[in-house]
Amino acid sequence: MARLAQVAPFINMFKDLARFCRRRVASIPLAFDRAAAGFPSPADDYLEQRLDFNDLIIEDEAATFVVRIRGDSMKGAGLFDGDYAVINRARTPTTGCIVLAILDGEFTIKRYFHRGRDILLQAESPDHADIVVTEDRSFEVWGVLRRSIRTF
Amino acid sequence: MSGPFALVDCNNFYASCERLFQPELRDKPVVVLSNNDGCVIARSNEAKALGIEMGVPWHLTRERFERLGVIVRSSNYTLYGDMSARVMRVLAAFSPQFEVYSIDEAFLGLGGFEDRLEHHARHLRSTVYQWTGIPVSVGIAPTKVLAKLANKAAKKDQASGGVRALMTVADQEEALSRFQLQDLWGIAGRLSARLQAVGINRPLDLRDADPRFIRERFGVVTERMVYELRGISCLALDEVVPDRKSIIASRSFGQPVLKLDHMREAVVAYVSRAAEKLRRQRLATAHLVVFIETNPFKPADPQRHVTCPAHLPVATSDTGRLAGAAVLALESIWRDGYRYKKAGVMLLGLVPAARVSGGLFDRPDTEASIARMRAMDMLNRRFGRDTVALAGGGVRRPWKLRRERLSNRYTTCWEELLEVPRPGTDVRV
Numbered sequence: 178m179a180r181l182a183q184v185a186p187f188i189n190m191f192k193d194l195a196r197f198c199r200r201r202v203a204s205i206p207l208a209f210d211r212a213a214a215g216f217p218s219p220a221d222d223y224l225e226q227r228l229d230f231n232d233l234i235i236e237d238e239a240a241t242f243v244v245r246i247r248g249d250s251m252k253g254a255g256l257f258d259g260d261y262a263v264i265n266r267a268r269t270p271t272t273g274c275i276v277l278a279i280l281d282g283e284f285t286i287k288r289y290f291h292r293g294r295d296i297l298l299q300a301e302s303p304d305h306a307d308i309v310v311t312e313d314r315s316f317e318v319w320g321v322l323r324r325s326i327r328t329f
Numbered sequence: 330m331s332g333p334f335a336l337v338d339c340n341n342f343y344a345s346c347e348r349l350f351q352p353e354l355r356d357k358p359v360v361v362l363s364n365n366d367g368c369v370i371a372r373s374n375e376a377k378a379l380g381i382e383m384g385v386p387w388h389l390t391r392e393r394f395e396r397l398g399v400i401v402r403s404s405n406y407t408l409y410g411d412m413s414a415r416v417m418r419v420l421a422a423f424s425p426q427f428e429v430y431s432i433d434e435a436f437l438g439l440g441g442f443e444d445r446l447e448h449h450a451r452h453l454r455s456t457v458y459q460w461t462g463i464p465v466s467v468g469i470a471p472t473k474v475l476a477k478l479a480n481k482a483a484k485k486d487q488a489s490g491g492v493r494a495l496m497t498v499a500d501q502e503e504a505l506s507r508f509q510l511q512d513l514w515g516i517a518g519r520l521s522a523r524l525q526a527v528g529i530n531r532p533l534d535l536r537d538a539d540p541r542f543i544r545e546r547f548g549v550v551t552e553r554m555v556y557e558l559r560g561i562s563c564l565a566l567d568e569v570v571p572d573r574k575s576i577i578a579s580r581s582f583g584q585p586v587l588k589l590d591h592m593r594e595a596v597v598a599y600v601s602r603a604a605e606k607l608r609r610q611r612l613a614t615a616h617l618v619v620f621i622e623t624n625p626f627k628p629a630d631p632q633r634h635v636t637c638p639a640h641l642p643v644a645t646s647d648t649g650r651l652a653g654a655a656v657l658a659l660e661s662i663w664r665d666g667y668r669y670k671k672a673g674v675m676l677l678g679l680v681p682a683a684r685v686s687g688g689l690f691d692r693p694d695t696e697a698s699i700a701r702m703r704a705m706d707m708l709n710r711r712f713g714r715d716t717v718a719l720a721g722g723g724v725r726r727p728w729k730l731r732r733e734r735l736s737n738r739y740t741t742c743w744e745e746l747l748e749v750p751r752p753g754t755d756v757r758v
Contacts, residue, residue: 239418240460242740244747261746267460277749282352284749319462 234324240267242320244277244284251275251286253301260327262286264320275322281314286322331440332562333469333496335450336476337420337457339413340464340484340491342433343371346412347402349462350739350747358399362387366403366733367580386581403735411740415461423453436473450492469494470501474557477514478504478532501560505532515554523547532558578603579673585624586669589660592621596659597652599674604648605706607676613644613694616678617651619658624670633669637662644680647698648705651676 235241246260254275256262264277276289278298287298287308296310310316339345343361348354358376360369368386379397387394387401394401413432421427426438442449450467457465468480475495482504483493495501510521513532527546529535535543536558544552556563578599586592596619607614620636639658641650655674682694694702737745 237460239415242747244749247748247750247752250750262749266462279352282355284352284747284751286749 234263234326236265236323237267240320241265244286246286246325250300250302250305251288254288256286256301256322256325257327260325262322263324263326265323266320268321268323270318270321277319277322279315279317279319280308280310281316284319289318331426331438332471333439333443333446334471334473334476334562335424335437335439335446335453336430336468336473336480337435337437337453337465338468338480338484339416339433340466341371341373342413342463343402343404343409344373344376345463346409347405347736348373349412351736354400358397359402360394360399361402361404362734363404363580366583370404388581401734403733405736405738407738407741408736412461412463415740416457416463416465419457419460420453423449423456436476439469446496447492447494450494451490454491465491467492469496471496471560472557472562474514474554475501475560478508478512481508481512498560501558502533505536505558508532510535513554513558515550520547520551576603576606576676576679577673578606579620579671579675581671582669586672587665587667589663589665592663592669592672593656593659595672596655596674599672600652600655601648603674603676604646604651604702607679608646608682608702608706610679611682612679613646613682614651614676614679615641615644616676617655617658618675618677619655619662620673620675621659621662621669622671623667627668627670630668631666633664633667635662644678644682645694646682647694647702649698650694 242264244262244264246256246262247258249258256275262277268274270276270289270291272290272292274289275286277284277286278289279285280298285298287300290297290299294312296316298308298310300307344354344359347359347361354373356375357373358379358381359373360376360381361371362368363370366387368384369381369390370383372381372383376399379399381390381394381399409432416433417435420435420437424437424439424442426440428436430436437453439446439449446469450469454465454467457463466480466483468476468478468483469492470476470479479493479495482495483489483491485507486493493504495504510516510524510530510532511518513535516524524530524535524547529538535555538555540552540555543555553563580599582595586595600617603617616638618636618638620634622634623630623632625632625634637658639654641654645651737747739745739747
């Protein structure tokens with residue numbers, strides 16, 4: 178009876194370990210037929226390829242982080258409260274992309290524009306004004322937001 | 330692995346991991362506490378500048394830390410382990426010759442990159458920082474001992490930009506002259522005192538000493554240090570270890586331990602820690618001492634301080650064998666009715682594991698046990714402490730409750746992700 182309570186922390190630990198040992202593969206079966214490409218092997222009838230959603234979501238694994246969107250300041254870009262945002266630190270921000278940044282010590286997600294030294298952060302909601310990043314503010318791009326995941 | 334070598338070391342690794350997701354920790358003195366919120370095991374540069382020492386117990390310095398504005402975090406090994414794996418993955422792309430040395434250090438063999446060592450290292454450093462947010466320092470030299478020293482020089486010298494190469498004798502001499510003997514890898518306090526007794530006071534003295542003399546007086550490992558300091562690579566990685574006579578693992582408990590079951594778990598956990606150190610130095614032992622203590626700062630409580638030696642028929646480095654002996658010793662000294670505050674294990678009489686021979690009935694460690702222990706150590710080194718442990722060390726650990734200042738597992742737990750903007754943040758940001 179007490180057994181389960183005993184092993185529960187272990188299970189969590191191994192889950193954590195498993196996550197950084199290998200990618201977890203979420204997959205669905207896909208029928209695979211190569212007949213059109215040449216002489217088929219009889220085994221092809223039984224071959225299946227599985228789709229790995231990580232292929233769609235992760236670009237540079239060691240540089241990929243996930244954060245949770247709060248609020249609606251980016252709703253115009255399709256980012257809503259509770260969505261998971263996939264951040265890639267390996268990408269260099271280009272003008273017009275969406276970034277996770279630290280402005281004056283606080284995390285924020287905004288559309289990022291720069292021309293020369295001037296940086297503008299733009300929300301995608303009429304309730305939020307643009308922010309001109311003046312030189313007296315501390316600013317750093319933490320990573321580039323590349324994907325979001327939401328449940329409908 | 331062939332030289333030149335780069336030693337890549339994460340700067341204040343635990344504090345850097347905490348800062349990545351908590352910008353309010355930047356430019357502030359930050360310390361990370363040991364597993365049980367016992368003592369300081371990691372410091373940011375700002376904390377070092379305040380004179381905060383490694384190993385100071387938190388309960389004694391709490392008020393001072395608050396006065397100084399020191400930010401305290403419990404150790405979040407899940408986060409550190411994941412960030413370490415990310416850093417290592419990025420590093421591995423910079424050389425086909427790559428060895429993880431610890432959770433925050435790795436060696437790279439840079440043979441073939443001779444014409445652009447510093448350039449390659451600076452590119453590596455900026456890539457690791459961009460991808461993972463962890464700052465690293467890189468030391469480059471013809472040998473691992475000099476690479477370690479180069480790394481220290483890179484950290485010490487602001488102008489280095491985090492990269493220092495010691496490829497010429499002139500550069501090596503300049504760096505060696507700025508450090509002390511005990512700054513060298515593998516020269517612990519005791520060995521440096523013994524070296525000083527024969528007139529070897531500075532790193533350059535050791536480099537210029539007669540290797541045969543050093544071998545006779547201090548052994549083959551120290552002799553190889555001499556060659557390494559001369560730029561002749563001869564030290565296998567796992568030989569670079571301090572010479573020790575004993576290994577101690579002990580800690581104060583978060584809350585008093587009243588039951589033998591809980592104490593047994595604690596003792597097994599300490600044996601595991603000590604045995605890992607033992608194996609890292611390729612040593613074995615047949616002698617250990619278990620001690621348990623009540624809190625001397627609570628004179629109203631009944632007091633008890635006992636130690637019990639335990640001896641095995643043959644020297645071993647197997648955690649299971651050592652733990653078995655330690656538990657028997659503990660049970661022989663255990664008395665109910667005391668509030669135990671501290672326990673520990675000391676390993677004594679350390680001998681090189683390779684020289685252990687068995688008796689008629691008592692065999693030294695088998696190949697299988699050695700392999701099992703090696704796998705355990707590798708996992709723990711790579712993924713953080715206690716990834717794999719003996720179940721006797723406890724999975725509940727009621728004696729280990731203190732993790733008051735634990736940050737989120739930002740990278741491994743869906744429920745603990747960073748929220749943006751963070752709750753309570755000014756919406757205008």
